[in-house]
Amino acid sequence: MKTKLPPNGIARMDCEELNYDEPVERVNYDFGLSRRSFVKVLGAGLLIAATLPAMAQEEGRRGGGMGGSGARNIGARIHLGQDGTITVLTGKVEGGQGARTELSQAAAEELGVPVGQIQMLMADTGAVPDDGGTYGSMTTPRTLPSVRRGAAAARDLLIEFACGQWKVGSDTVQMRDGKIFDAAGKRSLTYADLAKSGDAAKWFEQAIPADVELTPVKEWKALGVPTLRPNAHDIVTGAHQYPSDIARPGMLYGKILRAPAYGAKLVSIDVTQAKAMKDVMVVQDDQFVGVAAPNSSRAEDALTAIAKTAKWETVPQPSSKELFDYLKQNAQGGVPPNPYAGEFAGAKVVRQTYHVPYIQHAPLEPRAAVAEWNDGKLTVWTGSQNPFAVCGELMRAFHLPGDGVRVVIPDFGAGFGGKHSGECAMEAARLAKTADKPVSLQWTREEEFTWAYFRPAAVIEAEASLDGGGKIATWHFINVNSGANAVDTPYTVGKKDCHFVPSKPPLRQSSYRALAATANNFAREVFMDEVAAAAGADPLEFRLAHLENDRLRAVLEKAAKEFDWPTRVKKKDPDAGVGLACGTEKGSFVAACVEVGLDRKNNRIKVRRVCQAFECGAILNPANLLSQVQGAIIMGLGAALREEMQFENGRILNASFGKYQVPRFDDLPELDIHLVDRPDLPSAGAGETPIIVIAPAIANAVFRATGKSVNALPVRLAAT
Amino acid sequence: MDTKISFILNGKPQTIVTDPERPLLEVLREDLRLTGTKFGCGEGQCRACTVLLNGASTPSCITAIGDVDKQEVVTIEGLASGDRLHPVQEAFLAEGAFQCGYCTAGMILGLVGALKENPGASESEVMSQMQRHICRCGSYAKYAKAIHRAMAQTGKAHA
Numbered sequence: 019m020k021t022k023l024p025p026n027g028i029a030r031m032d033c034e035e036l037n038y039d040e041p042v043e044r045v046n047y048d049f050g051l052s053r054r055s056f057v058k059v060l061g062a063g064l065l066i067a068a069t070l071p072a073m074a075q076e077e078g079r080r081g082g083g084m085g086g087s088g089a090r091n092i093g094a095r096i097h098l099g100q101d102g103t104i105t106v107l108t109g110k111v112e113g114g115q116g117a118r119t120e121l122s123q124a125a126a127e128e129l130g131v132p133v134g135q136i137q138m139l140m141a142d143t144g145a146v147p148d149d150g151g152t153y154g155s156m157t158t159p160r161t162l163p164s165v166r167r168g169a170a171a172a173r174d175l176l177i178e179f180a181c182g183q184w185k186v187g188s189d190t191v192q193m194r195d196g197k198i199f200d201a202a203g204k205r206s207l208t209y210a211d212l213a214k215s216g217d218a219a220k221w222f223e224q225a226i227p228a229d230v231e232l233t234p235v236k237e238w239k240a241l242g243v244p245t246l247r248p249n250a251h252d253i254v255t256g257a258h259q260y261p262s263d264i265a266r267p268g269m270l271y272g273k274i275l276r277a278p279a280y281g282a283k284l285v286s287i288d289v290t291q292a293k294a295m296k297d298v299m300v301v302q303d304d305q306f307v308g309v310a311a312p313n314s315s316r317a318e319d320a321l322t323a324i325a326k327t328a329k330w331e332t333v334p335q336p337s338s339k340e341l342f343d344y345l346k347q348n349a350q351g352g353v354p355p356n357p358y359a360g361e362f363a364g365a366k367v368v369r370q371t372y373h374v375p376y377i378q379h380a381p382l383e384p385r386a387a388v389a390e391w392n393d394g395k396l397t398v399w400t401g402s403q404n405p406f407a408v409c410g411e412l413m414r415a416f417h418l419p420g421d422g423v424r425v426v427i428p429d430f431g432a433g434f435g436g437k438h439s440g441e442c443a444m445e446a447a448r449l450a451k452t453a454d455k456p457v458s459l460q461w462t463r464e465e466e467f468t469w470a471y472f473r474p475a476a477v478i479e480a481e482a483s484l485d486g487g488g489k490i491a492t493w494h495f496i497n498v499n500s501g502a503n504a505v506d507t508p509y510t511v512g513k514k515d516c517h518f519v520p521s522k523p524p525l526r527q528s529s530y531r532a533l534a535a536t537a538n539n540f541a542r543e544v545f546m547d548e549v550a551a552a553a554g555a556d557p558l559e560f561r562l563a564h565l566e567n568d569r570l571r572a573v574l575e576k577a578a579k580e581f582d583w584p585t586r587v588k589k590k591d592p593d594a595g596v597g598l599a600c601g602t603e604k605g606s607f608v609a610a611c612v613e614v615g616l617d618r619k620n621n622r623i624k625v626r627r628v629c630q631a632f633e634c635g636a637i638l639n640p641a642n643l644l645s646q647v648q649g650a651i652i653m654g655l656g657a658a659l660r661e662e663m664q665f666e667n668g669r670i671l672n673a674s675f676g677k678y679q680v681p682r683f684d685d686l687p688e689l690d691i692h693l694v695d696r697p698d699l700p701s702a703g704a705g706e707t708p709i710i711v712i713a714p715a716i717a718n719a720v721f722r723a724t725g726k727s728v729n730a731l732p733v734r735l736a737a738t
Numbered sequence: 739m740d741t742k743i744s745f746i747l748n749g750k751p752q753t754i755v756t757d758p759e760r761p762l763l764e765v766l767r768e769d770l771r772l773t774g775t776k777f778g779c780g781e782g783q784c785r786a787c788t789v790l791l792n793g794a795s796t797p798s799c800i801t802a803i804g805d806v807d808k809q810e811v812v813t814i815e816g817l818a819s820g821d822r823l824h825p826v827q828e829a830f831l832a833e834g835a836f837q838c839g840y841c842t843a844g845m846i847l848g849l850v851g852a853l854k855e856n857p858g859a860s861e862s863e864v865m866s867q868m869q870r871h872i873c874r875c876g877s878y879a880k881y882a883k884a885i886h887r888a889m890a891q892t893g894k895a896h897a
Contacts, residue, residue, distance in 0.1 A: 256772075256773070256813070258839065262777065263767075381838070645875075
């Protein structure tokens with residue numbers, strides 16, 4: 019689909035991007051029919067090969083992913099209660115990124131009511147439209163306009179209703195304080211009045227008109243202003259129930275037997291001792307072994323007893339020490355050579371290889387689910403970023419029809435791209451099925467570090483040549499294993515060849531905040547500094563000389579100005595350095611300048627100050643935007659300085675917060691954040707892009723301070 | 739062996755008969771349905787499970803229920819007085835100092851505990867106590883503002 023240019027000449031995201039999906043490596047549980055019984059039912063041979071993928075595909079279509087089908091009519095998006103309650107329905111989830119607030123603001127804006135009057139019903143697959151997964155910064159560009167259109171359509175119905183009641187034209191009535199008034203301001207009608215009218219149900223069956231009029235930015239009252247999360251009070255009192263807090267009558271607590279290493283297969287096990295324990299329920303279903311008991315300690319005891327009897331067959335696995343060689347050796351079709359290698363005669367050529375390790379999202383709430391079966395139907399409360407896809411996973415695993423599964427996602431304890439899948443939901447459901455009671459399952463921290471999917475590791479090869487004028491003539495950039503996001507360069511270069519090459523991942527890998535843009539932006543921006551050094555140019559000047567994109571230039575210039583880059587870069591301090599980086603991803607633009615302090619004796623890098631400029635079009639909730647940018651900076655800082663999975667022979671060696679050190683209070687640098695508002699531009703998502711410049715800016719500061727190339731994450735001071 | 743354990747929970751006497759080695763966190767959440775206290779790591783590394791034990795900030799995930807016999811425990815549910823929030827809760831709310839909020843209850847009780855243990859503590863002393871808490875959303879800047887606000891308020895309250 020081609021990009022359409024609106025009158026202001028700004029490209030809107032095209033449809034391809036709006037239907038953006040993220041690959042997820044799912045756990046393929048199959049509990050409904052064993053492969054053997056499947057053969058019995060359908061007959062052996064071709065039929066299975068032909069039928070299974072087709073079924074999965076069909077269920078996958080029903081079961082979410084992609085952008086979702088959205089609201090089929092006004093009633094699917096907006097529900098008016100006769101008591102005046104207004105409920106907005108959405109398939110989006112709240113994991114701390116601010117969707118609940120932002121979508122409440124959007125509905126309030128178009129309905130003409132205070133934000134506090136809106137109730138959001140989020141991510142209950144039994145009730146809400148499928149708005150796709152909550153990832154890829156899609157809530158803002160895709161769901162928010164959809165909610166606005168639905169709310170505006172409901173507002174227009176109120177206007178139509180009032181005009182019909184009063185027999186007046188629509189140009190004589192006025193919306194004020196959530197009510198509609200006649201020309202004299204004497205008669206008024208509310209959304210509750212509309213809900214009570216006999217025709218309301220029929221009216222709300224209409225499709226949401228695509229051309230419904232939306233409130234212009236300059237008239238915004240609810241959008242564009244700092245707005246606190248609607249359930250903030252419940253957060254500070256502990257009243258909010260996260261997925262792991264859900265309690266059902268008669269509920270048991272589950273534990274799952276995990277393999278001792280990646281790729282290990284269960285050969286034999288004896289569950290008799292555990293089964294004899296008081297009130298303990300044991301499930302053994304092929305490779306799946308789990309227990310449930312009235313409390314977690316008893317479940318743990320039963321699991322320990324079982325684990326002692328388990329015999330495993332292991333296969334050799336690559337370790338983190340040989341990871342990057344392994345990824346290169348297994349690059350599909352090999353690592354492609356530089357097509358411009360024959361053109362280097364006489365030119366200055368720079369080349370570098372970058373290593374980005376596996377890291378873990380480590381949301382503070384580990385995966386959790388409560389599953390309950392009633393009359394063969396399944397309800398699961400869980401923390402996931404993709405409720406409809408989890409619904410699909412449960413349908414597949416238990417061979418249930420679409421109306422046999424309901425997934426509910428209470429506001430949960432963060433995801434960062436790490437909770438797209440439903441393995442914990444399936445495990446809880448499997449235990450609950452045998453127990454015939456609701457089961458709560460929460461993964462331990464070790465499980466979350468070991469069995470949740472990782473941000474992919476990458477090997478990135480970069481090579482560039484300079485022309486006589488010190489400009490980039492050729493640019494060759496290959497990402498092995500981690501992904502295509504931001505693999506292309508935003509800089510104007512003579513010729514470029516940028517590719518992503520898949521490899522054979524040794525660990526389970528999938529999405530992460532900004533995906534591969536974290537790795538690709540790191541390598542590209544650090545390489546830019548090396549190329550600038552080869553050209554004898556200042557990193558800022560060198561970038562600007564290659565940059566045509568106005569929005570990216572604007573944030574880079576803003577950050578550099580606020581940081582006072584030209585002065586700071588000249589200051590000589592053996593124990594400090596400054597660096598900068600910029601980038602664009604998912605329709606938003608970011609640049610950062612950082613100052614680091616070097617503690618050479620203890621081999622430590624301290625990030626002292628981050629000056630970041632970020633632009634994502636019209637700002638919807640400045641308070642939440644600031645939180646997202648601050649959070650992305652801190653998360654990026656952890657990945658830049660310390661985070662790295664260590665593994666050996668299929669075992670994760672640092673599966674705890676003691677060994678895998680995430681940022682804490684003393685890592686907090688001075689933050690100087692500049693949110694650039696562009697009310698003339700459509701709003702883009704902001705939860706991801708602010709992270710992509712942090713690691714390269716830190717690496718560039720260390721490069722500047724030490725004179726030594728930085729070519730790996732986490733950034734370490736080279737031995738001196 | 740199940741044992742009878744009696745303690746003061748959020749100002750009221752509480753008795754429970756259970757295995758004394760079970761974590762306090764598990765008993766609070768599973769037996770007493772006080773789910774405001776969160777599981778984060780199970781080894782005292784993240785402090786999402788912080789409660790006040792005799793006024794002191796304590797990780798309930800590595801505290802055995804048997805060890806709170808005859809002691810006094812306060813959880814996030816017991817911090818407000820009726821509808822009136824504790825000043826620290828008010829400060830965190832006023833700053834919107836959280837994102838997912840999963841670490842918030844622990845942060846609040848960690849700060850209340852730090853201020854109780856050392857009412858004259860400087861902000862940097864308090865921050866070094868808060869170093870034990872993880873906020874994976876990285877909301878530290880807003881938390882730091884909330885801590886500053888809470889200390890300014892409680893400072894006034896003490897004066």
